[in-house]
Amino acid sequence: MEPVILASASPRRRELLQQAGISFEVRPSDAEETITKTEPSEIVEELSFLKCSDIAEKVRGDRVILGADTIVFFQGKVLGKPSTKQEAAEMLESLQGKTHEVYTGVTFIVRKGKHSEVHTFSEKTAVTFYPMNREEIRAYVESGEPMDKAGAYGIQGRFAVFVKEIRGDYNNVVGLPVSRLYQELKRAGIPGGGISHV
């Protein structure tokens, strides 16, 4: 089978696919991320579809194209990637000491001849932070780690010391629920669930 085409610039998604043994090549999408939904699961599913279909339109042949999107959801608000350090600090100030949810939406399109099958799903993980003081928030923001991450933190980085508890798939927080993805690829009839046994 040809490698999966990953429609994402996220280094975390690359690492997770590598770890899972799913062979892939990268073709990031620059599709505009327009939201028409209100439910967090629908938002991430819609955005993952936008990224995936953007690349699916640009590639030829029988291929599997994969897109994903991650957001943080807290008290009815969607937190994406912060655009300034100030915004990052505000996000962390609101999340510290409390529990929020991380949603990742995944779409993969299976192209066979003239036919395309679209598969979309999302996963939710609840994450609880320990309380953080001003100095801890300031120092973390200064580390630069928050800026390319939804909710202004990376569970896989130095932020780990502030994570009290998680409920659900850890990899979903990092940006790609690989176990669910593997199950869905298998269910869709992708040989070996996309894992190459070479």
Ligand SMILES: Cc1cn([C@H]2C[C@H](O)[C@@H](COP(=O)(O)OP(=O)(O)OP(=O)(O)O)O2)c(=O)[nH]c1=O
């Ligand atoms: C909550 C959290 C998010 N993130 C990351 C995962 C995603 O890369 C990012 C959310 O932004 P996304 O818009 O989902 O993805 P992206 O812009 O990085 O890549 P692309 O659109 O090309 O697919 O936040 C972490 O790395 N660790 C975390 O703990």
